[in-house]
Amino acid sequence: MPLRSHLRELRRRFFWAALGIAVGAVVGWFLFEPVFEALQHPILEVAKDRGSLVAINFQGVATAFDLKIKVSLFLGVILSSPWWLYQFWAFITPGLTRRERVYTFGFLGAAVPLFLAGCLLAWWALPNAVRLLTSMVPSGSTNLIDAQTYLSFVMRLMLAFGLSFLLPVVMVALNFAGIGRAATWRKGWRWAVMIAFVFAAVMTPTPDAITMIAVALPICVLYFAALGVCVLHDRRVDRARLAAGLPRLDGTTADEPRTRR
Structure with missing residues (x-):
């Protein structure tokens, strides 16, 4: 396959993958409230254990709206993982025979659980990470964590673990x-x-x-x-x-x- 055809195929697969993430983000929009409560649970536990003020802070007027969009996109990536993983597989293995294309089911059957397992492992490690990082705050001080910064930290952690798996x-x-x-x-x-x-x-x-x-x-x-x-x-x-x-x-x-x- 010539280079131009490879680039066209890459663009097509990228488009379908992005479309699947967008559909997943729409579903994630309606799941924002329970997901955000779960995200801030480690911080609330730290505040309860120490009896000090440790909370997520929304600095700007539009911060809550921006955060909801980012959480929705984050959930879209996770929810649509079977779809964009299939697009990845279809791009790197375009020359497989019809018999070999049966491996697609094996690829998705392994890739999706592994990606989700990596995300769950990151979720398991998140409370310990939050507890350690917030323990460096001097005694008697408050720790108002920027909502955008905290979300970026959680997203990088979970996606890094998921992709590593x-x-x-x-x-x-x-x-x-x-x-x-x-x-x-x-x-x-x-x-x-x-x-x-x-x-x-x-x-x-x-x-x-x-x-x-x-x-x-x-x-x-x-x-x-x-x-x-x-x-x-x-x-x-x-x-x-x-x-x-x-x-x-x-x-x-x-x-x-x-x-x-």
């Missing part, structure tokens, strides 16, 4: 598309583990190591699970190529030893 699915999708070989993922496993723990340390600003390990360990497990799927897929492809008289994807033939990279 999609890494294994992206690995498998690229492998099935013939872009990323299992040998490449195997070679970089040490970097993947290190990045997972650095990510967990940055995104969970709590003093205990248990929370960091609880966040990093699932990411590492998912990485190695995806690596296993890629290895099995590469072996199946190599067997099919050898049966057809073609060399393996790494360039070796049936009479040559498989190269390790």
